Amino acid sequence: MHNNIRGPRGAAPRILPLAALCAGLALAQPALAQVTLDVIGPHEYDLPVGFKPFNVFVQYATFQDGRKAWDGSGDRRSAAAKTQTIVGLSKYVRFWSPESRPDIGLAYEVILPEVGIRNDATNSSNSGLGDPLTGPAIWYKPTPNSTLGFQSFFQIPVGNKDVGGGDVWKNLSSLFWDIQFERFSYTADAGFVFFGESNAADSRPATLFHTNQRLGYKLNDSIEPFIALDYERQGSWTNHATGVKVAASRETTAGLGVMFSYFGNQSLTVRYSRGISGESHGATDSFNLKYAYAW
Template sequence: MLRNHRSRQGASKCALPLLTVCAALAAPVTAQAQVTLDVIGPHEYDLPVGFEPFNVFVQYAAFQNGARVWDGSGDDRRAAAKTRTIVGLSKYVRFWSPESNPNIGLAYEVILPEVGVRNDATNSSASGIGDPLTGPAIWYKPTPNSTLGFQTFFQVPVGNQDVGGGDGWKNLSSLFWDVQFDRVSYTADAGFVFFGKSTAADARPATLFHTNHRLGYKLSDAVQPFIALDYERQGRWTNRATGAEVAASHETTAGIGVMFSYYGNQSITVRYSRGVSGESHGLTDSFNLKYAYAW
């Protein structure tokens, strides 16, 4: 929780807002792992209205062990090529509440992915900058302890092709909501990823649906453990470049983590997540870090 930004209405606290999107760096394939937007944490959408403008910088890091996959029957199998992936997301967000309508909040953000992939089977690695993302968000508070909003981001295909960049435009749009109780917090979203034409596949991948949920319990102002539940599903589509049909895929993941808040304007969140069911999808086995600083 931020406590150093005062609203025009005299409120003394402002939520630490961490709007985000995942590093959707390439057209989905059957070995894709980690669910879209699974980087969110507790209080992700606990956002203020009627506040003075402020800024947030967030650095995310995700370490994914790609040793296992879900096959087409939903069984957990060893991956044909074991990979280890590190994805970083560097994000700047500007927040403001319009003077003409202080009952809503607005944000605009720019996100730059950094990616490193290690393939154990071929003893090779690749690293580079992924496709950047940018877009706005808008929200209001139906009650003093709840938030409802919408966010939309465009992913621009200018990243390094060695890490899946530069293949096609994407749009990530979702509704988000948050409810705060005395010690319990619930924050979540649900949305879609719409794909432009993939250069590599000479086709437009099927639309992807995702939803992400975080339920936290505040032990103190500084420490909040939480549980995570994430899900995504993508329909079947055809890769015209190869003539191969890409099977429909889905995965459900569960995780546990803890958020540490300090100095009133900073936080560090750690989380471990693992896939619990899926089909034709990489099996998530990831350790996630997030650092946020607001000023």
Template sequence: MQEEKPCRVGTLLAIAALAGGLGAATSARAQVTLDVIGPHEYDLPVDFKPFNVFVQYATFQDGNRLWDADGDRRRTSATRTIVGLSKYVHFWTPESNPKMGLAYEVIVPEVGVRNSDTRTSASGIGDPITGLALWYKPTPNSTLGFQSFMQLPVGDKDIGGGDVWKNLSSLFWDVQLGKLTYTADAGFVFFGESTAADATPGTLFHTNHRVGYQLNDVVEPFIALDYERQEGWKNRATGAKVAEGHETTAGIGVMFKYYGNQSLTVRYSRGIDGESHGATDSLNLKYAYVW
């Protein structure tokens, strides 16, 4: 396991990952759920003193393309979306079992959407997210855990909030092999009924993978692969379903660690395959501070 402070820098990124997918659910679905994770996302410690983390995410999404029902990339309305995610996390080890770790967090999304074709825009606070994660270390260089979050439907309706509650639950794991690092997750998003659309969104499956190589104690380039598939929406009255959609994205980025308790991650991601889904074309930033 890494030294405590660098490990905490990885830890601070671990639990809020869903915000990138759920917090940005304002314009036509673009980014894959939990695609905000980076290297060491789940490289988590055990048997540690309680500590806190603040994370600020920023995503810039160019939404002028979508995947049609035939899997072709088509032009759509020129939409630009900026999503900020402000997150506070508290980490602790239960006294009854110091070989386990726990974390509780609260995330507040800030969303801005602009349509260049219609010259319209909207901004506001998205649906807040809160949840819990727990984990243990099967070996000194590996981590296995479970996380579950609720996104509450109380956000600004102008940017797509305040209608459907969501639950995201997933397994996550991490393996450190010398300078090579691998962190990943796989899980589901469950949705409540939409009163506005008189329909229930279909269950969504997602998985996210990051492989990095530590050049030194400061710089770590990495590659990213994300995938999600959502079942079709079901009309409660007729039982009819809208076609399901999916997308696979690939990305490249670099993580910078400095001062022992801070990190900055930069990543570009682009959709490489999809169907009935927004096409990802995004620049993603993440700043993390541990105390």
């Protein structure tokens, strides 16, 4: 049921372990937002210990129809900015297990977002590189079929401001876990996004909580359909530069997808997600692709 990438103990690492959405776009422009870390797929945190170092490249692509948004009463309405957004995320990850502690797994990754936004309301478009993310992860296996770990990414405000770069440093830290039971797989995370001080707003945006859940059923060694549930909530805060109070926001999304594994070291995941409830938040209506290659 695992890909054929074997460590010295015979453990089989998955090739889709860690992921982060283009949070610069998602957090700086709520009307365009999807839930933080909603790019994860089945087996995302089904990770090995006691393995030889290896590398992973992942390319994500997301198309988000941003023509709808949740108002303050929780109703889905036409958004003021009728946007269509394409986000690509190019990710490199290095994995290793310390010789002195083979019961622990470690990873370090770098993610570069590529963003294109079209606004039908103004007949304009912008594209460019978003704010890059980088950070480590650590995990262990409480049982042979489960994983528990922690990851922390820093997002550096050097991206193109026309696509949501902003001027705020961010930290995305979360616990993650995975459980495998015969043909069923359950992988999930829960964590927070912490914001630095914004010079433009003369204030610090409120902390954001998110959780992402994936439940899959393996039909065979190559095909695994799954369901996805994602949720995030950000508290209210005041932009002191303008005096405007930013309302608290939230969204819950549900999705269906399928993961295809092939050649032992590659996979392709497709998923459609849609917001099912929200408040003062962009309404998710997205099609998502993910390709991963390990060596």
